Amino acid sequence: MTTLRGKVAIIGAADTEVGIVPNIGATDLCVRAALSAMRDAGINKDQIDGLITCDSMAEPIMYHAEAIAEYLQIFPRYCMSVGTGGGTTFSIMHHAASAIATGMADTILIAMADSLRSGLTREQAMLMQSSTGHPQFEQPYGPSVPAYYALIGQAHAAKYGTTAEHLASVAVACRKHAALNPTAQMRDPITIEDVITSRMIADPLHLLDCSLVSDGGSAVILTSAERAKDFAQRPVYMLGVGEGHSHEHISQAQSLTTSAALESGQRAYQMAGLTAADMDFAQLYDCFTPTVIVELEDLGFCAKGEGGPFAASGAIELGGSLPINTHGGMLSHCHPGNPGSMFALTESVFQLRGSVAPERQVKGAEVAMVHAQGGIMSSHTSLILGNEVN
């Protein structure tokens, strides 16, 4: 079997302004992200022959990628919109890499944006996102998105003794990193006490255990490893990628406490020929704090059940053994819905280029785990990125 290891590289990456970005719709934000990524790569739009996007909730478009291509006046030979929730961003990377490796396209633009904050009312945003539940057998009971993840948090607490303070330490670490990132939506430092005394949303999740509701867009450009050397930026290579899909509805999950991140991670590590111990940092999908605890365990950064104490040890902060969500994550940087983890991807690119502001730069960063999931811990994709192909 051919492998994707080292076959493709990210040559351009950019975010739009994030947080509360009124007066520009999701479609325009998506295009703005695309243009910025092209500028970053030093590439002309006519050199883009593949385009992948995801649909917006605030401005839904039936044929989204086609509409964005038309807006940009590019005429790709590979054009697709994808939707698997928060996992979309990295499953797209998997598809894009495969498309480049098989010759379906040479240079693929991945652009995503949404305006959950300014383009929808709070109620619309809540109802739209909770429609992920089974229409007959879940939704009538009124589970909000935090409630679905609270079920995971509660089960993890019951099985492993994970505490509110353990969960809070994830939010505190993300905020600490956001405070160092001028683009982050929430930058005021918070303490464990702040998190556990913030308003309860769905126990054990307090307000500060929940990610933000944001506007924002982000884009990356991928090409083959050979071609990548011809562009302006230091290429960031895809060394491993793997997916795992275990369910869609939480009531159908095989386990509430172990996720398909176990499989996606193993597949990615195997392709890369690396292990968790080789990772210099990690960006872990943090829609709610328990997600990060489960991912730390399932991706092999600590033993099963020890995610809580591991997070609380400070290991996940800059300067620790495994800094996570160095941009502030979706808990503090921004979370515009399906594009949410794009910002973890662009941050990883900047970290691996060594171009992040010194106080936030992971010293000597060479390889990273970048993981996202969608649904309710349903569809997982793990990426291993590196700045060299050895």
Next chain:
Amino acid sequence: MEKILPPINAISQPYWDGCRQGVLRVQRCITCDHLQLYPRIFCTQCTGEDLDWIDVSGKGTIASYTVVTRAISKAYSAPYVVSLIDLDEGPRMMSSIVHCDGTRLEVGMSVEVAFESWSETIMMPVFKVL
């Protein structure tokens, strides 16, 4: 504003008929005896397509739960409990736990089904702590 009512279809009709009669039912595979919820057009264990329904005891344990304090919409009055229940017969289902102080709930507690009238035609299965 109304609560979200289940959009019943031909496959699930016997489940909701059972609820109206005060009986919780799950789908059973005639070939391999596998029990499943939600109902499907085939058995996920043996892929057989001969399925019927059996009445279950309505007893189970809490696999997980949360007390929702920020309601999904005005139709739901917080606090309310969203729970995953492992039925004694095997299948897991989402439900609510009613008539309880959420602070006293624990994973592993025994619960029993009850039925709440949500509309003229819908009786919703909910659970009470035993």
